Amino acid sequence: MTAxxxxxxLPTPDGVQSSIRMDDVSLVYKSGRGNVEALxxxxxxxxxxxxxxxxxxxxxxKSTILKxxxxxxxxxxxxxxxxxxxxxxxxxxxxxVFQQPTLLAWQTNLQNVLMPVRASKxxxxxxxxxxxxxxxxxxLEEFANHxxxxxxxxxxxxxxxxxxLINDPRVLLMDEPFAALDAMSRETxxxxxxxxxxxxxxxxxxITHSIPExxxxxxxxxTLSGRPGRVVDDLTIDxxxxxxxxxxxxxxxxxxxxxxxxxxxxxxxxQQP
Amino acid sequence: MIRVAKSAASLGVFILLWAAFVQFSxxxxxxxxxxxxxxxxxxxxxxxxxxxxxIFTTVFTAGVGYLIGAxxxxxxxxxxxxxxxxxxxxRPYLVGLQSIPKVALAPLLIVWFGYGLEGKIVLVVLMTFFxxxxxxxxxxxxxxxxxxxxxxxxxxxxxxxxxxxxxxTAASAVFAGLEVAVVLALIGTIVAEFVSAKAGLxxxxxxSSTNYDVPMMFAAITILAMLGIASSKLLRFAHMRLVFWEGxxxxxxx
Numbered sequence: 338m339t340a341x342x343x344x345x346x347l348p349t350p351d352g353v354q355s356s357i358r359m360d361d362v363s364l365v366y367k368s369g370r371g372n373v374e375a376l377x378x379x380x381x382x383x384x385x386x387x388x389x390x391x392x393x394x395x396x397x398x399k400s401t402i403l404k405x406x407x408x409x410x411x412x413x414x415x416x417x418x419x420x421x422x423x424x425x426x427x428x429x430x431x432x433x434v435f436q437q438p439t440l441l442a443w444q445t446n447l448q449n450v451l452m453p454v455r456a457s458k459x460x461x462x463x464x465x466x467x468x469x470x471x472x473x474x475x476x477l478e479e480f481a482n483h484x485x486x487x488x489x490x491x492x493x494x495x496x497x498x499x500x501x502l503i504n505d506p507r508v509l510l511m512d513e514p515f516a517a518l519d520a521m522s523r524e525t526x527x528x529x530x531x532x533x534x535x536x537x538x539x540x541x542x543x544i545t546h547s548i549p550e551x552x553x554x555x556x557x558x559x560t561l562s563g564r565p566g567r568v569v570d571d572l573t574i575d576x577x578x579x580x581x582x583x584x585x586x587x588x589x590x591x592x593x594x595x596x597x598x599x600x601x602x603x604x605x606x607x608q609q610p
Numbered sequence: 611m612i613r614v615a616k617s618a619a620s621l622g623v624f625i626l627l628w629a630a631f632v633q634f635s636x637x638x639x640x641x642x643x644x645x646x647x648x649x650x651x652x653x654x655x656x657x658x659x660x661x662x663x664x665i666f667t668t669v670f671t672a673g674v675g676y677l678i679g680a681x682x683x684x685x686x687x688x689x690x691x692x693x694x695x696x697x698x699x700x701r702p703y704l705v706g707l708q709s710i711p712k713v714a715l716a717p718l719l720i721v722w723f724g725y726g727l728e729g730k731i732v733l734v735v736l737m738t739f740f741x742x743x744x745x746x747x748x749x750x751x752x753x754x755x756x757x758x759x760x761x762x763x764x765x766x767x768x769x770x771x772x773x774x775x776x777x778x779t780a781a782s783a784v785f786a787g788l789e790v791a792v793v794l795a796l797i798g799t800i801v802a803e804f805v806s807a808k809a810g811l812x813x814x815x816x817x818s819s820t821n822y823d824v825p826m827m828f829a830a831i832t833i834l835a836m837l838g839i840a841s842s843k844l845l846r847f848a849h850m851r852l853v854f855w856e857g858x859x860x861x862x863x864x
Binding site: 404407408409427428429431433435437439441442443452453455456457484485486504 | 754756757759760761762763764765766770774775778781853854855856
C-alpha cells in the first residue's frame, strides 16, 4: 500500500498560496476565579499542503489553537486569516480529528464519515461515493456498513480521519490523534497518516506530545512555551518523503529529535529554579 | 429452552412448597388459600370472562397515564436540559412537586376529577413523569462535548445536534427511567382504584377484601404480578433493540 497507488481523492485547488495565518493572536479565558491567558501574541503561518506539528508542554494552549482555527473560539486579540479572509466563526470546511475517535455509536462508519456533510445538507450520491473512497483510503472500505463498536481503537480513529477529510477541508486539525492508542497501533497509524497526507495534499496542523512522531510526519515543527503559549522554536524538517521506519534510525532524524528534546530540557531547568 | 425449563421448575417447586405450607402449617384456609383454590378462582373468572373488564380498565388507566407521563417527562426534560432559562423558571416547582408522595394526592384527585378514569390517569401521569424527566435531563447532559464541537464546527443547527447527538446519548438513561416508571404506573393505578372505582384489579382486591374472598384477592394479585413482569420484559426488549450500540460486548470506550 504505497502512497502513489492511492487514488488522489482530494486534488489541490489551483493557485492557492499560503493559506492559513494566525497574526499576533492572544486568547484569554475569562472565569469566575480570574482570567487565564492561554495564548500570547502567537503567530503561525501554514503553507498550502504543509504538515505542521505543534509541540509543547501540557497546558500550553495547543488545543486552544485548534479550537480557534475551527472557528469555535473567538480570539481575544489578533487575527486569523484563511485564504486572506478573516475567520469569524465555523466555516464547515475545516476537518477535525480528536484524541478519542468521538464517533456516533448509533451510526454506521459510513454515516459517521458523512456526518459533517449531513450537518448542513442531505448527503447526495456523490457524497456517499466520496465517503466510500475515503474509507478505502484509510483501509476500511469493507467496514462501511459496520458500526464503530465492531472496530478496534485504531480502526475507529481511522474512521475519524476519513470524517475529517470528507468536506475537502482547507486544513485538517489533529489533536493528539494517536495518544489513546497502544504503542504498536500508534506506529502503524503514524506511517498510514503520512500516506494519507501524501495522497490528499491537505494542510495539516498536528498537535502532539511525541517528538519522534512530530519529526517523522512534519515539514515543520513549531514548539510552544508553557502558558501562555508563544512560539519558541520553528524547525523545518528537511527529510525526503515518503519517510519509513528506516528514516527513524538515520543521523539527521536523530539530530532533529535531539534539538527538540534539548529545547524541552532547557525549559524544565528554567521552570525549576 | 433451558432457561424456560429452569423457570418452570422453580415455579413448580414454589407452588409445591406453598401447597405443603397450607396443608401442614395449620393456618386456616380463609387466610392463606391453597394454590388449587387460587387456580380454581382464576380459571373461573377467566372462563366466565368477568376478569377481562378489570384487566382492561387497569391496563388502560396505567397505559394512558404512562404514555402521557413519560411523554411529558421526555419533553420537559429536553426543554430544561436544552434551555437554562427554562431550567431556572420551572425546576423549583418540579422539585417541590417531586417531594410530595404522589399517592397522598389520590383522594384529592378524586375530589377534583370525580370517580371516572381522569383522576386516576392524572395520578399515574404524576407518578411516571418524574423518573423519566430526571433521567432525560441527566442523560442529555452526558453528551460528548467534542462531538458537539464537531457539529458546531460544521455549522450544524441546534436541533440537529439535539437529535443526532444528545438524544441518542440519553436513550439508555431514558429507558432506565421508563423501566422504573412502568412499575410506578401500576402502583398509581391500583392506589387510585383502592380509593374509588367501579372496575379494575385494584377495585377487585378492595372488594374481595371486604367480602373476605381471599382466593379472589390472590388471583387479582397474581394477575397484577404477571402484568408487571410482562411490561418490564417488554421494555427491556425494546431497550436492547433500540439502544443496540450499548451492550456487554460492545467496544464503546471512546
